[in-house]
Amino acid sequence: MLGFTALELARFQFGFTISFHIIFPAITIGLASYLAVLEGLWLWKQDVVHRDLYHFWSKIFAVNFAMGVVSGIVMAYQFGTNWSYFSAFAGSITGPLLTYEVLTAFFLEAGFLGVMLFGWNKVGPGLHWFATIMVAIGTLVSATWILASNSWMQTPQGFEIISGRVVPVDWLQVIFNPSFPYRLAHMTVAAFLATALFVGASGAWHLLRGNDIRPIRIMLSMAMWMLVLVTPLQIALGDAHGLNTLKYQPAKIAAMEGHWGNTPGQSVPLILFGWPDMAAEKTKFAVEIPHLSSLILTHEWNGQFPGLKEFAPDDRPNSTVVFWTFRVMVGLGVLMLLLGVWSLLLRYRRTLYQSKPFLRFAVAMGPCGLIAILAGWLTTEIGRQPWVVYGVMRTKDAVSNHSALALSTTLLVFIVIYIAVFGTGVSYMLRLVAAGPADISDSERQGSHQTQRPARPLSAVPDDVDPTIDLPESEDR
């Protein structure tokens, strides 16, 4: 298709399906913890506003969770259908980690999600809060297993290769591989940040529409506090993760920085913008800040780190792509910091809920946490190339023997189905957000509605919103 090779199409298919998938678990992780905090506040302060917010966000959580489950089924099979050589070679390590992830998620869904979504009137308040906390912990444990698997592919250790297959020798080393703690912390905090931005944008949108009620204000305020506290932490974590990457995957850092080579005794400037050209082996149109890369990456005024030319051309990741995806992520991070600082300033002036430019900025930043997550993942995954297991197996040796025709057929169908299905789901979620948190009388009615107890997340949502994509009338008949 369009002159792409089967390998490129398989990579694109994986990138497409996992990019769609990661959005939902990221919000699931953030919202689960947010809900646990809201319910805790309700139990502690007995202020109905927290209970109403809990009910409001738990409906959105339910839809989002279901989307995550459905898009996740594809991932469990894609390793085998599209990356069979990788599965045969390294399945002995990634398989058990994935199985533990499924078992954890399964256990969480079976044990506590039902109580959390449908048990408000069925169990006592303490037990209900416990269920919410267990769901929040469950989402974090799930993420831990997946990130252990991904981190092992980035910085593998704790294994031997026996007759052409990976054999684990030390599971603790496999799980706690060098990049795992950094990746786990960076991704978890990213999920919290993306959720805070989403919640904040929802609140700001309602305020802009004149829906200035207490739950909306509290929603925005909590989201902004989260942003103020967590953005600096995320920047520090990102820096630490970068240093870890420099130690274990120096080629990735060189590609991210568009850094081709060192002159003895000279510092490395930070290239703010430019166009890394893989063929010409240099970064064109570079706008540089002297010494800054040395300072950031080596913490020395004239420190040096390897440039891309020090790696064989076959071992270089695509600098043009990761240079920019990395800058998108960092740029959005700076905007998040700005939004947080602005909110502090407005709080001090007591105009947080009135400033139109600020509220518009907050709405615009709504999806930016998710975009930053995608940009970050693109950076770390494309930056790992040409390896699928870093330094151990090349991506071109991992892919199944499918033809470009077979792959482009399935890719096109995936794109159509995903856009129709998840587009509908997301529009449904946004309509729930637009409906806003209920007032007190509404939530009483809601309470009696929740006595039934089906085990499906989407059923936690009342049926009065039509999520259907606008189909032409003729198709319906």
Next chain:
Amino acid sequence: MGIDLPLIWAIIIAFGLMMYVIMDGFDLGIGILFPFVPDRDDRDTMVNTVAPVWDGNETWLVLGGAALLAAFPLAYSIILSALYFPLFLMLGGLIWRGVAFEFRFKANDSHKPFWDKAFAWGSYVATCSQGLALGGFINGFEVKDAAFSGGVLDWLTPFSLFTGAALVVAYALLGCTWLIMKTEGELQRRMIKLARPATLAVLAIIIIVSIWTPLAHADVANRWFALPNMLFFAPVPALVLATTWAILRLLGGEPHVGPFLFTLFLLFLGYSGLAISLWPNIVPPAISIWEAAGPAESMGFTLVGALLVIPCILAYTAWSYYVFRGKVKPGEGYH
């Protein structure tokens, strides 16, 4: 002799797949029966009977995939790449019907017929592709240097087309008898009428597969018809006939739970018949569970989690079926 980890894992995966076939079987069957039930209220009742349980059912499929990768990476890589298209169609069908299932309740009246059709089509596509995959699996895969070396359409044979259609009929019978248990009145009578031909069709399918596979595969014929084996396995066909007879007899009276339980047993017999034919191969025709097994370190590590969690899942599942026991009346839903 130590613990036979490949054997334990083969049993766990076979059990998980059977749970999936049985449990998702009847809810896919509901979608398959949609074209036979035009009335919208009846359709709502049908869907409501499985509403509380269906997505728990599908999680067994994810567990099966992940456990196969963990315990038998070689089998996972060969089978999944060989069955690329049917599995891809299955996933597409499952996603499509899964959301259609939910959206048909949330949609307004003018959009509802669209999601109804989507639900039925998704169920047919998912079931049929599972059957195609099963047929391809029984036929076996061309393997060279521990990798699938056949063509992308190798799974497409007259036999797999037959199993594709066969699974649609089998799931329809499961759906039918499930509804006999869960509904009453006109809808239940309609299901009883449908169940009779469906039962006979399933019997015919089992007989055809039992003749077709030994004719096509000499080792399957040897397994069943070599002398001591034949005596051991003789109860399987006998039980199949007895079970079919029992279902038909129950349908003549005032059936309730009986037909569903016997249908489950019938499918279990079919499933164990296949297991007898293929044992001990996990990648037919020549790779056994011991040859495809991953390292003991991987199997042992994962077994700890599986043994802790699977009993909890079973207990919870049983409890949730207990909570939602009894007939579903028209208009009374979980929605």
